Amino acid sequence: MTIWLNGQMLPAAEARIDPADRGFTLGDGLFETIRIKDGQPRHLPRHLARLTAGTALLRLPLPYESAALSEAMAALIAATGTKDGVLRLTLSRGTGARGVLPPPDARPTAMMTVAPAAHMTAPVAAVIARSTRRNEHSPLSRLKSLNYLDSILARQEAAERGADEALLLNCAGRLAESSIANLFLSVGGRLLTPPVADGALPGILRALILERHGAEEAPLTPDDLARADEAFLTNSLGLRPLLSVDGAPVGNGSAGPVLARLLAEPDL
Template sequence: MTIWLNGRLIQAAEARIDPADRGFTLGDGLFETIRIKDGLPRHLPRHLDRLTAGVELLRLPLPYSAEELTGAMAALIGAAGVADGVLRLTLSRGTGARGVLPPADARPTLLMTVAPAAHMTAPGAAIVARSTRRNEHSPLSRLKSLNYLDSILARQEAAERGADEALLLNAAGRLAESSVANVFLSVGGRLLTPPLTDGALPGIRRALILERHGAEEAPLTPEDLARADEAILTNSLGLRPLVAVDGHPVGSGAAGPVLARLLADPDL
């Protein structure tokens, strides 16, 4: 398997991450998951804009320009021979001495890998997580940080309760997102999604649906799931109907016309 690590294409078996890397020891870093279609990374400028916003917030050095990253991705995709797949970019602050305060002369680690596509299309059954909540007051709720433990706890709970996904509430008890996706509800002819201020991640497809399909941001509660005609999960890998929550059907309990309309948009 060919990967890209700190400026070089190498085989995964040859790769080495320093044991003192803060991405490993502290989760000090960011990542982006980017869909590859027809050999090209989709919506790349939006992904790079989100990455740039994240590094600015964390004061995390990014030693490559957008043009250099674009070229590196093209080289990796070509070397891997993946036309339909997913690219994962992982950026950590690099090595540092023990302690929380980052080093002043941080040398980031940047890793990129590609894999065959993992399409997110099958109907999903979720639970509303009880084990954890999303902190809408933390700036980290707006980042793809390397710490995904809230999502891991929620997905473990879902598996234990016989579901394949978990919805996370925020501290106020409102819907924020699922463990790996943004949430849209079709309620009374309106397509609604939780606002960023309620802890929703600024997803790439989320933004496109807001821009192109008349969706609106609105605070949502678990009770809104019972009123919804459809529920849809979205992330960079696809769109998925959410057909049941806590054992109760959402709407008809099947994919609906709103999802069909979104899937018909080739630019999503």
């Protein structure tokens, strides 16, 4: 496996990240997951814009310009011969002394890896997580940070309860998202998704659906699942029909026409 690490292409077995790297010790960093289609990273400007916004919020230096990152991605994709796959860009603050205060002269660690395609298309039976909630008051709810422990807890709970996925409520009891995806409901002819203010991650496909397909942000509760005609989950790797939640069907319990229309759009 070939990876890109701090400007160098090398075999994964030869890669080294310092044990004092704050990404490992504190989860101090960000990542982006980018789908590769026909040998090209999809929606790359949007991913890089979100990464840049995240580094600004965390005051984390971004050691490469967008053009340099784009060139590095193209080189890694070419080196691995990937036509259809997933690229992950991970950025940590780099090494630092013990304690939570970042060093004033941080030297970030940047890594890119490529994996085979993992398209998100299978239907989903979900549960509403009881073990954890999404903190809509935290600025981290708007970032793809290296700390995914709430999502891990929720996904473990889903598996223990025999489900494919978990939906996360926020601190006010409203729907926020799933453990790895944004949530959309079709209710009475309106396509709705929880607002970022309620803890929804500003996802890439989420933004495209809001811009192009008349979707609206609206506060949603578990009761809205019972009123929905259909529901689906989205992230950068695809769109999945949400067929049931806590054992109750959503709509008629099958994929609906709104999702079918979206799946027919080649640029999503």
